[in-house]
């Protein structure tokens with residue numbers, strides 16, 4: 001049996017609840033957008049926000065804040081089919097909480113790896129996102145990270161740009177994180193007008209590129225090393241490349 | 242001259258200084274506006290040589306009244322010269338920071354007119370950034386040896402890190418190649434800044450220096466001994482090593498076509514790492530008998546090969562400090578082992594399940610009393626085996642190390 005959910009965190013948690021009410025596990029749990037075979041038996045899980053919140057609460061209370069975070073970080077690792085592992089991990093936790101401490105357990109190890117991927121991506125995006133200044137002074141960054149890390153990027157930039165306004169726009173997932181100088185909000189963005197850049201934006205991009213090109217020491221050129229630090233997929237929005 | 246041309250010249254002239262980390266600021270003052278510093282640095286880009294770009298690293302000016310033999314900016318070189326105004330530097334810093342290109346500024350300078358004049362221009366730049374632009378990001382500034390104490394102190398109060406480069410690892414070499422400089426003179430500004438902080442109950446600012454490797458004949462032993470004495474007096478937070486790239490034709494220096502000793506530099510960083518984080522003593526790494534680091538192996542492995550009586554180590558029982566001495570185990574692997582073995586007696590399969598590399602460690606450990614690989618514990622046999630292992634790319638560079646300071650450094 002294959003279960004499909006709508007791709008949201010609530011939807012995923014609803015699937016976990018379903019596995020408890022039905023006292024069964026699917027062969028595969030996957031997002032509805034994923035292609036599956038013609039003859040597979042399918043159950044579409046309906047998202048129930050109330051149930052999801054209840055489960056999240058139970059996770060926090062019984063397994064602790066750290067595990068809750070681990071589960072969320074795994075969920076954001078959306079380039080991986082993490083669903084089966086995460087479903088079983090949560091059930092393992094409720095059955096035998098102490099097992100979640102055992103990193104040589106294959107499920108526990110797998111979840112740590114998903115989390116690590118997410119955290120690494122956040123780290124990279126915090127470093128590699130590039131902002132442009134818009135006419136009204138707003139800082140605007142377009143990104144398309146390999147994992148869904150936008151929801152976790154706000155704190156970092158809020159700290160540095162406390163008194164600025166900024167928008168980080170994930171084009172791949174049509175979402176934007178918006179900070180108006182006071183509070184942070186995550187929005188779905190389906191339509192948008194390309195914003196007008198400030199008059200000196202081009203000048204500073206050009207100066208940055210100047211710096212970037214001239215700071216390299218030609219006696220030490222090492223493009224492989226450069227690529228291992230900045231994989232090609234991150235370069236799309238980095239103006240120096 | 243346009244900003245564009247200035248930036249080109251003053252980036253080119255600054256790039257040989259390798260200390261460019263933005264980590265470990267302990268500044269308590271907050272200048273309010275733009276920017277934040279964290280305990281771990283951020284690399285915002287990597288240049289074509291694979292080095293981390295964290296700070297806008299530029300010279301205020303490359304005019305210089307001195308003639309240090311190893312320096313590209315020395316007065317006797319016929320090069321294009323330029324000078325930024327303090328405001329130009331501040332504008333660049335702010336605008337780069339806003340776009341998330343950099344963590345802050347690393348400002349250094351040639352000596353223009355005289356030491357005090359140069360130092361006051363640097364100070365002026367920091368004052369603009371902190372007080373007028375309210376910039377709260379990271380600033381590393383080079384202090385000018387020979388400048389007045391008030392200027393030195395005022396500047397270091399506004400910075401996150403100050404440095405003064407010794408450049409050459411012995412007084413003899415200094416005298417030969419940079420006769421205006423002495424070890425005492427170079428470190429004086431650092432001492433002044435430190436003493437001021439201590440006398441006024443402030444936390445001392447992070448300080449660092451740089452040594453050029455391979456320009457002069459000092460051995461690794463002499464170099465490490467100097468680093469060790471700087472660390473143990475709690476004088477410096479970091480010593481940087483920079484493989485010498487011949488930029489000048491000079492009878493006292495390597496010829497222009499001599500390639501920079503990158504591997505040696507890499508090994509020195511690894512040795513430095515062992516000193517600071519793995520509780521090694523200098524003598525264990527290099528000494529009178531072995532004055533040079535073995536270029537074939539990382540220094541921890543080289544130490545292990547000379548100290549086979551120390552092994553094998555049982556990973557289910559050994560203390561943390563002992564585990565850290567196992568070649569191929571970094572802080573991360575050791576952390577995993579310590580965590581996992583609280584739950585159960587570990588087997589080789591558990592280590593593999595946790596993705597702990599046993600490539601070189603296998604020869605030095607037992608797991609539940611058994612060795613993962615039957616092996617002759619003799620230096621020759623091991624050396625032969627280990628040399629046959631594929632080499633990891635030398636990726637060491639200071640900022641990378643700084644960056645993962647607490648978690649990594651797999652030696």
Ligand code: SF4
Nearest residue numbers: 305307309312315351
């Ligand atoms: S004082 Fe500094 S800039 Fe001037 S020549 Fe010596 S090393 Fe170069």
